Amino acid sequence: MAEETELRYEPASIEPKWQQRWAADPTMYAAESADCGKPKYYVIEMLPYPSGKLHMGHVRNYSIGDALARHMWMKGYNVLHPMGWDSFGLPAENAALKNNTPPREWTLSNIAAMKKQMERLGLGYDWEREVTTCLPEYYRWNQWFFLRMYEKGLVYRKQSKVNWCPQCATVLANEQVVNDCCWRHETTPVEQRNLEQWFYRITAYADELLDGIDALEGWPEKVRTMQRNWIGRSKGTEVDFFAYNDEAITAGALKGNGEAEQRGEKIRVFTTRIDTIFGATSVQLAPEHPIVARFAANDAKLKAAVEAMIEQQKKAKEDGDIGSIEKEGIFTGHYAINPYNQTKVPIWIANYILADYGTGAIMSVPAHDERDFEFAKKYDLPIVQVIEPVQNEDTTELPFCSKEGKIVNSDPLVDGLTCLEAQKKLQEIARDKGFGEAKTTFRLKDWGVSRQRYWGTPIPMINCPACGLVPVPDDQLPVLLPEQIAITQQGGSPLSRVPEFLNTTCPKCGAAAKRETDTMDTFVDSSWYFYRYTDAKNPAQPFDPKAAQYWFPIDQYIGGVEHAILHLIYSRFWTRVMRDLGLIVNDEPATRLFTQGMVLKDGSKMSKSKGNVVSPDDMVASYGADATRMYALFAAPPDRDLDWQEDGVAGISRFLGRVYRIALKYAPAAVAAKGTRLDKPTGTALKLLRKLHQTTAKITLDFEGRWHFNTCVAAIMELVNEIQSADAELAKGEVPQAAVYELLHTLTLLLAPFAPYLAAELWEMLGEKGNVLRAPWPASNAELAKENEKELPVQINGKLVSLVRVAADADAKTIEAAALADEKVQSRTAGKTVAKVIVVPGRAVNLVVK
Template sequence: MAATGGASPEVRYTPAEIEPRWQERWAEQPDLYAAEPASSGKPKYYVLEMLPYPSGQLHMGHVRNYAIGDALARYMWMQGYNVLHPMGWDAFGLPAENAAIKNNTPPRAWTTSNIAAMKRQMNRIGLSYDWANEVTTCLPDYYRWNQWFFIRMFERGLAYRKKSKVNWCPKCCTVLANEQVINGRCWRHEDTIVEQRDLEQWFLRITDYAQELLEDLDKLEGWPEKVRTMQRNWIGRSEGAEVDFEVEDATHTPVDELQQVRHKGTAVLSAVENLKTTGARITVFTTRIDTIYGATSIILAPEHALVKEFATANAELAEQVNALLEQQKRAREAGDIGEIEKHGVFTGHYAVNPFNNERLPIWVANYILGEYGTGAIMSVPAHDERDYEFAQKYGIEMRIVILPRRTEDADGKGETESTLPYTDEDSLLINSCDFSSMGNKEAQQKMIAFVEENKFGKATISFRLRDWGVSRQRYWGTPIPMLYCEKDGIVAVPDDQLPVLLPDNVEITQEGGSPLAKLPEFVNTTCPKCGGPARRETDTMDTFVDSSWYFYRYTSAKDDKAPFDSAAIDYWFPIDQYIGGVEHAILHLIYSRFWTKVMRDLRLVKNDEPADRLFTQGMVIKNGAKMSKSKGNVVSPDDMIARYGADATRMYSLFAAPPDRDLDWQEDGVAGVSRFLGRVYRFVMKAAPGMRQPTTASGTQLDAAIAPNLERKLHQTIHKITQDFAGRWHFNTSIAAIMELLNLLNEHEDAIVAAVESDGRAREIITNLVLLLAPFAPYLAAELWGEIGGTTAVNKEPWPKADPGKMAESTIEIPVQVNGKLRAVVSVPADADQDATQAAVMADARVQAATAGKQIVKVIVVPGKLTNIVVKG
């Protein structure tokens, strides 16, 4: 009778005893997970999970991310790779300041204690990090190099200071980059609407790399298409033209306000010769210059500089513009400015279309945003959906100037309201003077040439991407290493004076403005150029600066001469596998790509991109929402480990769903995985005494009837898990395959246990079962590896190899029909030919009974498929 795997006192699975014992042993082996030097001769593999903010506690969302990377790192070690698997702390940031205010605890002390707590949790989970290369971004040995990079960018014109409209979070009391504004709200505070303020700030010129950032997305074939699409859309490349519309002098009224006049060399009518302009120009960017003859108004964003000028002299207009700004604000609160109900106001002013000198009324509308394009559009309501909606509402003229290529309507008079707006790019121009009858692509080229020839515009490529504002008016961040001297202007701190240390004696408030400005001993310094008095910059850097290059520092974290050793970078980069949340697609991931390209141009690195492959894991969901502190649905891994063990906790996070899908948290699932691990433990422990004995020349052998099936299932499982690691990382199916294997082994437990001393096949089953478990349950694998006689670290043992010959099925099932009706299913050898198949079929008792007393007319055999017997009588 097969053993049931029932528990007995001597083989009871007790992770609370096993795991701490192995944690202590691993702590005594500092080189256990250390990367080897490049001279090792091994192929390299750099696997990295995004570093966490040290909030003080991990939750199961963190565990899932880290368990994925840890399983991969352990697998690659077993495949013979030199693995770099580091971890660090994104340790600057606003939460530390908020905690300081709330708990009267200095940010440095709060952060340091949190790091210690989280590191303890990571070690308890059994994560295979090389702590010798730990990085903590709030320490001077790291942020010194933030400052060094900033100065290099300043020298190259990539870091600059300007006054501009910036995003201000009233809750954070600091400026935010455009990428940190999500649907009009602060990325940290979903309930806080971001305001617009005019401030002088430091920016990094990421737009200098916009085209390359866009083009190089095509190189990132190992990145999720969703992430690449998000970045393409954010970079937002548009080809078109900038066209200048002169502003008419409001004190002058031409004879005929609706004249159609000059194109190219056509004579100008006298009424237009008398037209006066103010000298001011409205620059419009358009991707559809071919529709410019259909422009019937110019529409400005409420915050456009010209609107402010108009409103200064018109109190009623100022009040209406303020109302439009308030509507924009409310639309941002709703989360989608694109769905705003469109409202506008006529300014009483006109602009002049440079193609035909037609006067176009200047409007202000709430759906035009100052931060996009030039903050001004030429409104072509017949050929733009948003303009059409606005024109309908306010009775603005609609003029058709393009038609489908296949049309019998040469002048557009047949077009009706029901067919507008017509926006197809494959079109012909009408009502467009000398450009009429041209295809739109040809017309665009000629119109742009005309614009440039007459110097009222130019061909332009526009990007949605804006320069990265990196100034923050908070304390807990990298001090910006710049000085202000009355004589020499803006001066960089000399390299030999880095780092500019962040002082500790700071009173932190949320009143706005950097607390550093209140420290004279920090602010007041000497200009390195003239020796005169100077003052330090008191803003600190955006914390995304810290995370833009941290993975380079991992390769030589203790280097005090340079940010990293370029020779080490040449060996380890690009990162082979990066793992983290898709929510970082526009923030961290685009910034880190920019930083890599800057470092390349500084000749510090040779790679164009930081990571070859990116994996974005799904979220952990509890009670219908993403697990997070703010939702109050956090599950602590400490609690799960105390109840079920670290192996069961991390293995559940891999088993409950494919890694790229959301995981619906169920504690019962952790308990189920724990029971499975208990079964593995009991099975292997029963075989362990025999495994520790030398192999005997004679003794019990596996029955010939069951051995092939056991070998086949084992090698199929090895193949399955190997394929999962190489492909889409369906670790849930990998773990399910191990469970299926164990079910079969449990059916033949007694026979396997009895044979381990003398049958190599039985020993292979036990050995490989433990090795297959090693990436997913490292504590249990280490324990069982020692119990069966292993003397080396299990994570450095060679990964099992699947034998194709042993994977093949030895028999197959053949349906047998008699006169087309199924009468039996017969087992035949998998390699049986037509004659062998027929012989096996005809020897089957069920087939003989079905054909007894009948004349067999024909036997049709399709080897490996079916057999049909035709009979009479």
């Protein structure tokens, strides 16, 4: 009885003991200096928002990163593995409203709580480099970057329509609008408002951000595709049509190109298929196109129809089914002149034309565009074919949208040319005559960063009645966020209601002036935090360029795929800005990116409303941190979704208990054999050591690329099962102690990345004083790992019939002979002809029998 109690694996006593010892050693997970002589390895997990509690997604994310970091430490790398807090943002203000707690206090106490959870989980972070984005030591550099970008023309201000979430009472970036609803309030439609906003000119880097994706070979293809789509580069041409009303044309007012320019009202269209312009049979305008309002000014009927269409578009956007609504159009009664041939075409307003893409106007070529074709059919507009498909084209039916063809029926200048040749030619003409130009359009918009919120980085600008907008001088940074302010639900920027903050003097002329009261989007904070880790306490610069140059790029970045566009595009943008400021030399922030799958419960995302949230604290309390972490790695490959099953965690806990008891039983005697070597193991010792070296090889290989930690854990279980099944021999002392020692020693090392607490405990049992993290990762002896005999499957006509035991390196002849000699094979082939024998040495034998 007493003995049994003693043998019980109790993480609740083992783990806190080690946690305390580790806390006493701040160098435990500290990165070393650049001249330490080791190769560097920079691995981070995406920093969390300090909501107050870790969720299982965090646990999974950090278990993956921590296992990798630990493995790299053991491999002898100088590892940088830091953690921080993305700690500005709306929830702090909401909490302030709800509980009357100041945002700063609420945030900092959440951070303290979550840090405790991380420490309890045994995650190995270099806390000396902790970055907390809501502290002035950090956000002053957001302001500093803002000013540098302002100087370079990468920050500008414009009156613009912005996405407004009535729930958040603030502006959202395009990236924060999901299905035309707020990304935090998925059922709240986003409204449009006109406000003066600050923008980062990310489009200045649009080409580079897009082209750079090709080089990101260590990033998931999925993320690369999403970024390509998001940037959405489209190369085409803009040309001006000229609007007339019908009377002007019939009255002969139109005499030629020159006159058209004088008289017409310009309608600029964007097209990727300027080669089809002679097939344009109408011009289509978005209902919100500015010229539409002028057409409708004296036409009440048109005005009503347009307003209805705008309403319809808006609703479709909100419902997320813009893209599938029935095409509808309104004829304006006006006509436009094709600038190339002076052809008169009707101007329509159409519900499938978007005001905020391109110029909000298109030329409609029904013969060569699906949508235009559909529209023309419905409204009986002419369809003029101007491209003749090449011979081998599969379908020649209209609409013919491929570029594989020759221009016909157009103009002597382009007839007979290929589409691409014609495009080039027509662009030249437009440029020479001044009615158009080649143009590249992006879906990516400039990054609106103004937020009418309190808990964010104050924008370092001052509005002086005399001097206008004046940047805050560097020596007045940081512009501190006032701490004691009343958070209310009134609209507008909370800072505008804080006179001490609002009122200041102009840095230029000294007159009374007012501060900018908007704060920055929190995505600013996370765009460069990982650079700060390299020199987290620098009071004079965002970071020392030398430190960043040593550590960057990040070798492995790990996080959720939900950040594939927002955070990861902004980070790539910011990296380029910093490069152009001369702070860093890398173009991209991270060489490799890994996106882990979600943690589910009963097949669906954990959420309070579903009541299926599993708390990491409960798991750790019941089964320990090691079991919780190891289960997170064991239950599924890291890139796939994982369904959390508590019974599974219990299983891991039982497994760890088995390991613990084996060590308790056999370590004391084995320690005596420490340092001795077993030269030629035989029997059970050979069998166990062979399995040990196979396991080592498998796990080492997986860390190098595949990352199937679920099978790594399974392999360790197989090894332990094999040790367990040799229990009788071990108990009788039939296995040499040197072999037992090697088994336990290496097993401990293999466990170290996955179960750090138990590994530390076993390490101590084995008489080791130092930290297991500093012990070298075990090498697999290939000679020992190799099987000398193998059981090969014998098939007859592809069906498994028997197994034959042969030497592992047996040649084809030997294997064939063994297979033919096999009893089962003989009885199956009796009286039949063996037509063919296929031998794959080391793999299989197949007899073709007739």
